[in-house]
Amino acid sequence: SAVISQKPSRDICQRGTSLTIQCQVDSQVTMMFWYRQQPGQSLTLIATANQGSEATYESGFVIDKFPISRPNLTFSTLTVSNMSPEDSSIYLCSVDFPGQETQYFGPGTRLLVL
């Protein structure tokens, strides 16, 4: 497993603004994932971020709304752009390790958009 941290842990934002969420891992990982968990719902994958390449987005999510950076093997950021109240959610990053199929999650960022 790994120690995964996220910043901020929570935030309250005004509509139309943007928020960048950071995810830091204590060991090098190839793949990092960003999920959204809306109230009462399960986890929905936003995108997969590999170091050195463009993020791969799932259906319904676009780069202009959720730009992702992956500058090295231990760090990634997700930006939620031009926010609306519908973006209020918990945002989670996760990682997996070569030879393992289990994903390990960070503590999450709880976002409220007013």
Add this chain to the structure above:
Amino acid sequence: EDQVTQSPEALRLQEGESSSLNCSYTVSGLRGLFWYRQDPGKGPEFLFTLYSAGEEKEKERLKATLTKKESFLHITAPKPEDSATYLCAVLTTSGGSYIPTFGRGTSLIVHP
């Protein structure tokens, strides 16, 4: 399309009252089934991975089992600190995907 259904949606138990949570799945080929625990406002915490029918894994008061169509998470003599949402996820062989499909979870409350 791969589907994962968890039941019940919510479960209330008295301390010491054993019970089971269910995760049924419809997938083309199972590579792995995962159980997570999620406390309110926090990220999911990994519990178990099961790979084949008949496999069982245990951790403290929790035991996970797997059949060809479903998995059970048995909770023996639960304590209030076991209160959490339990998530099930499956990873399939279709299309070489490495992305698990998550169920909606079972919210467990254990009363003292």
